Amino acid sequence: MYRTNTCGELRLSDAGKQVTLAGWVQRTRKMGGMTFVDLRDRYGITQLVFNEADNRELCDNANKLGREYCIQVRGTVSERQSKNAKMETGDVEILVTEFVVLSESATPPFKIEDDTDGGDDLRMKYRYLDLRRPAVRKNLELRHRMTILIRNFLDSHRFIEVETPVLIGSTPEGARDFVVPSRMNPGQFYALPQSPQTLKQLLMVAGFDRYFQIAKCFRDEDLRADRQPEFTQIDCEMSFVDQEDVISLFEDMARHLFKEIRGVNLPDKLQQMTWYDAMKRFGSDKPDIRFGMEFVEMMDILKGSGEFSVFNNAEYIGGICVPGGADYSRKQLNELTDFVKRPQIGAQGLVFVKYNTDGTVKGSIDKFYTPAVLESLKEKTGAKDGDLVLILCGDNANKVRTQLCALRLEMGERLRLRDKNKFECLWIVDFPLFEWSDEEQRLMATHHPFTMPNPDDIPLLEEHPERVRAKAYDFVCNGIEVGGGSLRIHDGKLQEKMFKILGFTPERAMAQFGFLINAFKYGAPPHAGLAFGLDRFVAIMAGLDSIRDCIAFPKNNSGRDVMLDAPSEIDDKQLDELQIKVDLHQEKA
Numbered sequence: 001m002y003r004t005n006t007c008g009e010l011r012l013s014d015a016g017k018q019v020t021l022a023g024w025v026q027r028t029r030k031m032g033g034m035t036f037v038d039l040r041d042r043y044g045i046t047q048l049v050f051n052e053a054d055n056r057e058l059c060d061n062a063n064k065l066g067r068e069y070c071i072q073v074r075g076t077v078s079e080r081q082s083k084n085a086k087m088e089t090g091d092v093e094i095l096v097t098e099f100v101v102l103s104e105s106a107t108p109p110f111k112i113e114d115d116t117d118g119g120d121d122l123r124m125k126y127r128y129l130d131l132r133r134p135a136v137r138k139n140l141e142l143r144h145r146m147t148i149l150i151r152n153f154l155d156s157h158r159f160i161e162v163e164t165p166v167l168i169g170s171t172p173e174g175a176r177d178f179v180v181p182s183r184m185n186p187g188q189f190y191a192l193p194q195s196p197q198t199l200k201q202l203l204m205v206a207g208f209d210r211y212f213q214i215a216k217c218f219r220d221e222d223l224r225a226d227r228q229p230e231f232t233q234i235d236c237e238m239s240f241v242d243q244e245d246v247i248s249l250f251e252d253m254a255r256h257l258f259k260e261i262r263g264v265n266l267p268d269k270l271q272q273m274t275w276y277d278a279m280k281r282f283g284s285d286k287p288d289i290r291f292g293m294e295f296v297e298m299m300d301i302l303k304g305s306g307e308f309s310v311f312n313n314a315e316y317i318g319g320i321c322v323p324g325g326a327d328y329s330r331k332q333l334n335e336l337t338d339f340v341k342r343p344q345i346g347a348q349g350l351v352f353v354k355y356n357t358d359g360t361v362k363g364s365i366d367k368f369y370t371p372a373v374l375e376s377l378k379e380k381t382g383a384k385d386g387d388l389v390l391i392l393c394g395d396n397a398n399k400v401r402t403q404l405c406a407l408r409l410e411m412g413e414r415l416r417l418r419d420k421n422k423f424e425c426l427w428i429v430d431f432p433l434f435e436w437s438d439e440e441q442r443l444m445a446t447h448h449p450f451t452m453p454n455p456d457d458i459p460l461l462e463e464h465p466e467r468v469r470a471k472a473y474d475f476v477c478n479g480i481e482v483g484g485g486s487l488r489i490h491d492g493k494l495q496e497k498m499f500k501i502l503g504f505t506p507e508r509a510m511a512q513f514g515f516l517i518n519a520f521k522y523g524a525p526p527h528a529g530l531a532f533g534l535d536r537f538v539a540i541m542a543g544l545d546s547i548r549d550c551i552a553f554p555k556n557n558s559g560r561d562v563m564l565d566a567p568s569e570i571d572d573k574q575l576d577e578l579q580i581k582v583d584l585h586q587e588k589a
Contacts, residue, residue: 002072008044012091014077021046021094022072022102024132025065026112035062039073039094040112042137047080047093048073058096068105068112068129074098125562127553139550142261143538147214149260150234150534153253159210159236164199166192166216171512176220178229186579192218195531197448198516200237201488204527205519212236214534226480226536226547229559234483234537237529243471243487246528247272247427250475250483254425261541264423271426278428279398283405285431288479289424291417293320293408295401296381298391301373308368310349316397319351320408321381322415325388326354340392340407347403351391355383363389409479418478420543425477430454433470434501442503447472449498449513452487452528458494465501475532482537485530492520 003022010019023041030036033052038045050062065071075096084090109126110118114135123130130136151161170177170191177191193199195217203211215235221227238246251270258264271289278287281294298317302308311317322328328336333352340347353363353374361374369377381389390407394400412418433453434443443465445451453461454469461468472486489495495517499509510517535547548554555561575582 006043007039007041007046008088010046010077010089010092010094012079015079015092017077018074019077019094020072020074021048023070024105024112025067025069025071027067028062028065030063033059035059036093037062037065039071040132044088046089047084047087048075048096048099049078049093050096054095055097058098062096062099065101066105066107068108068132069101070103070105072100072102121556121562124554124556127563131552136549139538139542139544140552142542143534143550146257146261146538146541147534149257150253151214153256154210154212154236157210157249159212160208161213162203162208162211164193164196164213164215168193168199169512171198178218178220181578181580183577194219195233196235197450198513200235200529201450201516201527202519204237204239204488205522205524207239207525209239210237215531223555223557223559226539228535228547228551229555231547232534234532234534235529236485236531237527239525239527241526241528243429243473243528246485246530247473250530250532251427254475254477257537257541258423262423266423266425272429273426274430275428275432276430279401282408283401283403284479285428285474286476286479286481287426287428288409288412288418289426290419290422290478291412291415293322293411295320295404295408298377298380301376301380302369302391305373306365306369308365310351311365311393313395314393315395316400317391317393318400318404319381319389319391320404320411321383322388322390322411323384324386325390325411326356326386328352328354328388336390336407336410339410340403345403345406346399347392347407348394350407351393353377353389353391355385355387355389357386359385420478423477423540425475428474428476429472431470431472431474432466433457433468433472434465436466443501445498445502446470447484447486449502450486450488450495450516452489453494453498461497461501471528473530475530477540480536480540481533482540483530483532485528487526487528490520490524490526492517495520 001020004020007021007023021039023039026038026040026045028035028037035050037048037050039048050059052059073094073096075094077092078095080091080093108129109122110116112129112132114133116123116133167180167190170179170189175194177194180190180192182188182190196213196215200211213235215233216230217233218230220229223229255266258266275285278285281287283295295318298319302311302317303314304312337350339345340350351364353361353365355361355378361371366374377389383389392400392404392407431446433446433451435446437444447470452471454471457468470486472484474484475482489498535551538550539547542550544550553561553563560566
């Protein structure tokens with residue numbers, strides 16, 4: 001038996017017991033004739049004591065132990081004289097009578113502690129060491145617990161877990177596929193699934209009624225803190241339901257998770273906000289509603305009412321009111337101006353108006369407007385004495401709103417209003433069914449080609465498809481899109497019309513989606529679905545800035561696994577077997 005107990009479970013009530021522990025050496029300390037060793041495993045840390053007076057040889061051997069040596073010890077549990085209230089095992093220590101080095105360790109490249117000295121790249125290269133750190137391990141334990149809670153919740157609501165294939169056909173709509181060459185079918189390729197979308201719809205045609213899967217998905221897209229090339233979805237589909245049925249059930253699941261994981265009670269009914277309102281009020285379809293500073297449109301007050309030509313020539317003028325911001329210095333305002341002028345945001349400049357606590361008004365445009373106009377602006381924005389109004393303008397309303405959104409979030413960060421221990425969730429509904437793609441120069445499905453149009457808007461499909469709303473819904477928490485879904489089209493003729501609007505010929509539609517189109521001929525039920533991003537959900541619960549910290553072996557921002565050195569070149573023999581004739585060495589040169 002390698003151990004009788006873990007390093008995290010012994011307490012004062014165990015004093016006098018003979019125990020065997022196994023784990024890794026966190027640190028050693030020599031004090032006089034005694035050596036103290038902190039032994040760590042997944043469950044915690046226990047202090048070991050080697051006494052020179054009892055066994056000099058044993059103590060000398062203990063002094064040779066290095067960090068991260070894997071050892072086994074036997075000894076007696078004893079009450080500590082100097083207790084450590086910061087450790088769960090801080091009331092006890094082990095008086096060691098014998099120990100065995102199970103495996104020596106090279107000096108680790110960084111400290112295996114919460115406050116580590118390793119940078120991101122170094123820790124990712126040695127991820128197996130990074131995972132020994134309690135802070136990282138706890139994220140994986142949280143992920144495990146959430147997965148169990150989700151499975152049990154869905155099982156209790158009659159969902160059945162079904163695994164769908166990982167090697168499927170490519171569907172170019174949406175993000176880019178990762179493709180896999182087929183050796184047995186030369187010149188042909190599988191694709192890794194961006195989601196199990198069509199397959200779960202087929203399960204509804206098959207009569208499974210309620211399906212779920214903790215599904216691995218793959219998208220070859222540019223990476224950010226909340227994106228990885230491979231990610232995990234809580235993927236669900238239901239038959240004979242409408243939009244409110246889906247929203248209600250998964251609200252309950254979210255409520256259950258927040259209560260169990262964070263002890264937070266979400267409201268009995270979450271707010272629903274239309275996509276149009278979200279864009280108008282916050283410039284985002286995933287608004288962070290933990291704080292105010294909603295957009296105020298100012299065209300009626302500022303355009304044409306003064307001699308400021310920038311506003312007079314603008315097609316949209318909007319701003320936010322920053323509570324207590326009137327004491328911002330010129331340096332701070334210049335920093336904000338530089339922020340909005342960054343290429344990623346693209347604003348031409350920033351206008352500000354200070355409503356000082358003494359009743360005076362100062363700003364970058366006060367000389368262009370009368371006191372009466374500036375007073376009207378104060379009323380319009382709801383500003384009080386001591387507040388700051390920040391204004392952006394331009395000739396494209398949506399573009400300016402996007403810029404204003406970035407400014408609002410930046411102010412939320414600066415004012416510490418984006419508290420990671422506060423959770424505000426809502427549903428965004430009534431998305432546009434289509435969006436224009438500058439790259440493709442055509443209408444694209446906002447979500448996917450199988451999304452049900454709002455029945456009230458179906459007459460607009462032929463002549464005004466851009467005005468059609470989708471029966472789609474996104475679950476947003478703290479400004480992060482955690483999940484989303486939609487009602488699905490189950491009528492073959494309506495699906496054909498969708499393909500036509502998206503520019504599919506009947507032949508191309510059959511070539512890519514014939515299996516689904518044919519399945520719908522055999523009594524497809526009304527159905528709907530939703531998928532939560534498990535990585536994002538865990539990151540929110542854990543208060544993390546990046547989903548990488550809750551994934552066991554993540555990729556870096558370049559999509560590389562620096563530990564496995566992947567992706568990498570493959571040898572010529574493999575290429576020959578796949579009948580791929582690309583000379584990678586020549587391309588690289």
